[in-house]
Amino acid sequence: xxxxxRDGALLADLGLRATPQRVAVLEVLSGAPxxxxxxxxxxxxxxxxxxxxLATVYRTLAALxxxxxxxxxxxRPGEACYRLCGSAHHHNLVCERCNRVVELAECDLEPWLxxxxxxxxxxxxxxxxxxxxxxxxCA
Amino acid sequence: xxxxxRDGALLADLGLRATPQRVAVLEVLSGAPxxxxxxxxxxxxxxxxxxxxLATVYRTLAALxxxxxxxxxxxRPGEACYRLCGSAHHHNLVCERCNRVVELAECDLEPWLxxxxxxxxxxxxxxxxxxxxxxxxCA
DNA sequence: TTTAGTGCAAAAGTTTTGCATGGTC
DNA sequence: GACCATGCAAAACTTTTGCACTAAA
Numbered sequence: 001x002x003x004x005x006r007d008g009a010l011l012a013d014l015g016l017r018a019t020p021q022r023v024a025v026l027e028v029l030s031g032a033p034x035x036x037x038x039x040x041x042x043x044x045x046x047x048x049x050x051x052x053x054l055a056t057v058y059r060t061l062a063a064l065x066x067x068x069x070x071x072x073x074x075x076r077p078g079e080a081c082y083r084l085c086g087s088a089h090h091h092n093l094v095c096e097r098c099n100r101v102v103e104l105a106e107c108d109l110e111p112w113l114x115x116x117x118x119x120x121x122x123x124x125x126x127x128x129x130x131x132x133x134x135x136x137x138c139a
Numbered sequence: 140x141x142x143x144x145r146d147g148a149l150l151a152d153l154g155l156r157a158t159p160q161r162v163a164v165l166e167v168l169s170g171a172p173x174x175x176x177x178x179x180x181x182x183x184x185x186x187x188x189x190x191x192x193l194a195t196v197y198r199t200l201a202a203l204x205x206x207x208x209x210x211x212x213x214x215r216p217g218e219a220c221y222r223l224c225g226s227a228h229h230h231n232l233v234c235e236r237c238n239r240v241v242e243l244a245e246c247d248l249e250p251w252l253x254x255x256x257x258x259x260x261x262x263x264x265x266x267x268x269x270x271x272x273x274x275x276x277c278a
Numbered sequence: 279t280t281t282a283g284t285g286c287a288a289a290a291g292t293t294t295t296g297c298a299t300g301g302t303c
Numbered sequence: 304g305a306c307c308a309t310g311c312a313a314a315a316c317t318t319t320t321g322c323a324c325t326a327a328a
Contacts, residue, residue: 021308059308062294136261279328298310
């Protein structure tokens, strides 16, 4: 299924109209597995030549978050980071010196998370992991 | 040990001067185990009759976060939530609904990190983990 | 006495909202 | 055709910063 059609179906499921602006936001999110701020999304849309208002980006993200299709994380104060929920879950290994990124194919922390949740009576729904260090070349 | 003295020692450990304002911020944080926003801390200080500027609250929180005495979580976009924590390395489990925070006593991911580093030729120096879900009461 | 810390107010960001217009169902 | 969604600009907030002044060490 083409991405435009898939995005349209996702929006319809949430009871939202499939406007070009919303599809465009979803496409940018698809290309940002580690999430992006509203400003970043807006910048990338403009870079693509799409004319989407910043307010529309915020409203779209709010609607998608409400509908559960997007997670709103927040790394730094005063700046939220939005991430598509359905995108394949994985973690990154980042080199502190050269910024090289190794994408880990899969996340094998599930057993650890399950134990954690059980121990504290939580139903774990999300997690994020950032690992940084020095790569072989920089060490 | 009286709280004022304990707070003073904590500040000294971080290389910070023990001003009345900083001690007051620490006392409010002590009374907010699930964290409080900078604005909330400021409001509670004024309610107590303390005259502390909002900028000082932000600067104090930044210094404490830098020193590892405080965690900066972020529940809602555009609003950071600060919470006192032990200085030892640890992770938090946060409830998505009621914002309750469970501090995990220790980090037992070291073996996992060691394996990860070896597999990709990295010397791992830092990591951060955020786990969110629904607590027993909210599930 | 030295230097870090404070208060105030202004500035810089991010996020939200009002309202007329345009597009989707 | 009804009504949701958009764009723009202004407003509301949170957070940061500059500067003169105060107080801790």
